[in-house]
Amino acid sequence: MSETKINIGPIHPSTHGVLRLVVTVDGDTIKEVEPHIGFLHRGVEKLAESRMYMQNIVYMEKLDYAAPMAHQELYVSTVEKLLGIEVKERAEYVRVVLLELQRIASHLLWLGTMCNDIGQMFSMFMWTMRDRDMILRLLQEATGQRMFYVNMRLGGVNRDLPAGFEDDTYKVLDSIEHSLGEYKDFLESNPVFMERLKNVGVLSRENAIRLGVTGPVLRGSGIDYDVRRNSSYYKYTKLGFRPAVETGGDSFARYKVRMKEMQESISLVRKALEEMPKGDALGLPIKLIGAVPKEKEAIVKRELPRGEGMMYMVADKQRPYRLAIRAPAFINLAALDHISRGQRLADLFAILGSLDLVMADVDK
């Protein structure tokens, strides 16, 4: 049969950000997918080497712009480990609340855009963006900004949670929990939606480990690995966190993992708000000069919404000598070629949606 090369261009309605996929297609089945990346490459690691420690927060947030809070917190905890600063008791709970809210917002964004990619499910995109907007307004109430918060300080947060924050959060969480239930019934009773996701883009257990994928893609293939429990930072285990694991390995399993994670995050935020101790959660103000690193290097791992993020930082006098960032979307995209072999062309976007990629994360 004639093999044609289709170039799904960098600007395409369903490749989020800038990603060119050169797909060699035999009839309707995909032979090979070759992602071309680098359209958003701006050399974050090189820029970080010429900035003071706390000047780099702005860069770190723009790595994964669907969940800026997570990357910023990952960077700040690396610097804390380097300078040997302890995080305050209440600040840990405040960070858990803000991180989990950001995870729900990021998963809602994923749900909306994936439904939009699969078919004309435009209304699903609108509903989820409406819910995500509620959370963004909550985070704005807590930190003062909609997307790029820059509110993490060494050892704590720059501003404690405002007065009426608890009951606002409870209201928003109740409405999101209610709408999540609606989305679940609405989508899973919809046979056309199920056809587009069931056993499409299957990733077996061994391949998932060999290909090194992370996050919901890994847990969707049956591997029970979640940084929040395995390296138990910020008392997640005390808050009763249980990772969501599915054994299906196809796009539907990844969808179910993320829906469960949203449910898990909602209960985490509620419990964290209840058990939050009194006391002060403020971190050190941003002081550029005079930071004396205690250790030579620091490796910190966190569970970002898209997977496991890791930062390896080597200390210099005032600046990071070298900052290596492990971006989850980078390796998930590398696995796209293996997953989508033999699938149909129309399913390529269901797989791409279920991998939940953010291109700024991939290009660094």
Place this chain on the structure above:
Amino acid sequence: MPKIEYANLDAEIEKLHSEGFTYLTKITAVDYVDHVEVLYFLRDIEKNKEIVVRSDLAPNYLRLKSIMHLYPAADWYERELSEMFGIDFIGRKTKRLLLEKWDGKGNPLRKSFTWGSKYEVQE
């Protein structure tokens, strides 16, 4: 984890792979002007154990054996390192540049790469 000699780096990785460290998290390199240090972050998913394999490379002889046959995940990491650091990996099939049409010459993450930034660290 003490530093491994450059010679028996591959044997060490094979040994670890057979021991169960089948998950590769990241391969990075750090350019200390007189030598370049390469780090392999390996992990055993079931027993939740981590290991960092390090070794030094002479700055003029930046060659490494590719471990794609053991860890297919290493494919993109090695291509990124070859563009950012100029380390070329032996035994790789695809040679295509990972970062699309990046017209800059040289390897950005080496300390020798300067692009006239105002904040440049003057050694």
Place this chain on the structure above:
Amino acid sequence: MIFMEENIAENEKVMNARKEMDKLVADSLKRYKLKPNALFVKLSDVTKHIAKKPVDWARTNSVWPMQFGLACCAMELMDFGSSRIDAERNGYLLFRATPRQCDAMIVAGWVTKSVIPELKRLYEQMLEPRYVIAYGECATSGGPWWESYNIIKGIDQVLPVDVYVAGCPPRPESLFQALIKLQKKIGGVVAKD
């Protein structure tokens, strides 16, 4: 202080004089409206003159933005299209995918050197009355990456830009205001084309 007051009074006198002069010129122009020399008027000019008002009305009231979300501003672009700040109220039909049927190209995100050829090609593919909105600091002047080796500092080095929107990322409401300003510009209220 005295010196200051005299200056202010002086300025006002000059300003008033200038205003009167402008009014005089406007009145005279209105009376002797310059008629085009009717003999050699092409039919297309006539129809263009007749159709000017309805076409302007149509062009201002239906601006179809094109999807060009590159990076974090694309998130705010999505919020702009979603339910809270409903873009369709003002007629901005949501993001036709092909450049052929769109009017305004909203460049949202930092533009690297590798994206410039795509940016140019998509701009050329749009049909004639086309406009460009530089949304966010990265598109206006390179933003926080102004120093990176792979970034161009602002898309006005590549495309003619009509409206700039400041902010990193600017709120969706500011994109709404930018599009209203663009509509005024199309309708010729703010500045003639």
Place this chain on the structure above:
Amino acid sequence: MLTNELAYSKAVAYIMSLLSWDKLNFIYNFVLANIVYGVIVIIGVMLFVVIFGWVERKVMAKAQFRHGPTKVGPYGFFQNIADALKLLSKENFIPESADKYLFVSSIVFILAILLFSMLIVPFSGGIYAVDLSVALLAIFVLLSVLPILIFVAGWSSGNKFGSISAQRSIIMMVSYEMPMLMVIAAVALAAHSFSFFSIVGAQSNMYFAVLMPIGFVVFFIAMLAELERPPFDIREADSELISGWLTDVGAPFYASVLIVDYARMLLGSLLIVLLFFGGWQGPFLPKVAWLLIKVFIVAIFIIVLRATYVRMRLDRLLRFGWLWLLPLSIINLIWVYFFMVWGVIL
């Protein structure tokens, strides 16, 4: 010299014999009546296109918790007119790699065929252009020509995505045409003829939708695929093929495609109402009002479907068409035959 004068006079005599007075009178009546009716239909279709466009955007917006166009005209009513006028005023563009004449003519033909098929469909007892005894067949001959024209337009647009979507339009046509025609056969069997008037007349005591529920469902789904409404808009699959055969269609042509889109929806809902909901029969209101109310209800139902359903994949549609729609339509045919034999209907 002599011969041509003779020929000349013979030709004049022949022409004079053609234009005898009563023939002239007939031509005059036929042309005048139909031209006037045609103009009224075109104006009516344009009015419907504007109303449907506005209703669709408003209903879709309401389904998504937002307002839809509100600024242009009262409640955004003139938004569609502004869109169409703006599209017409943009630069006309035919891609250089396209086959110029084929590309332009196919888009114009699609619009022409749709407007032509409006003449065959009667609007109410009194208002109709021509009462064909085989009106139903004529309509579906025209409707099945459309995918072929879309194939020609997509293929001749010279764009890779256009040609892929053109192939899809032909593959898709195969799967839903057959069940639709079987259901029409059942309807004609129940009404003993193909003309709309007898079909509507036959539904006086029992709507066909009640008589053959299976046939109605199959016809509705097949009509959705014919109208390219989601969940079957595979030809213009936005996410995969950018917008299928519309990728290289310049702005002015896109205006005509918009008109075609809504005119087809009007035609589809009109057919569903005439064939299954007893066209213009209703107790108090005048005939045309009943027809319009039913058409609006069916159209709004089609629009709501667009807000809630995911697009079906091409091979799923083929399997669905062959394994489900076709057997069901055959069962429906047998079901109607039994009713005919037992003489229950009339």
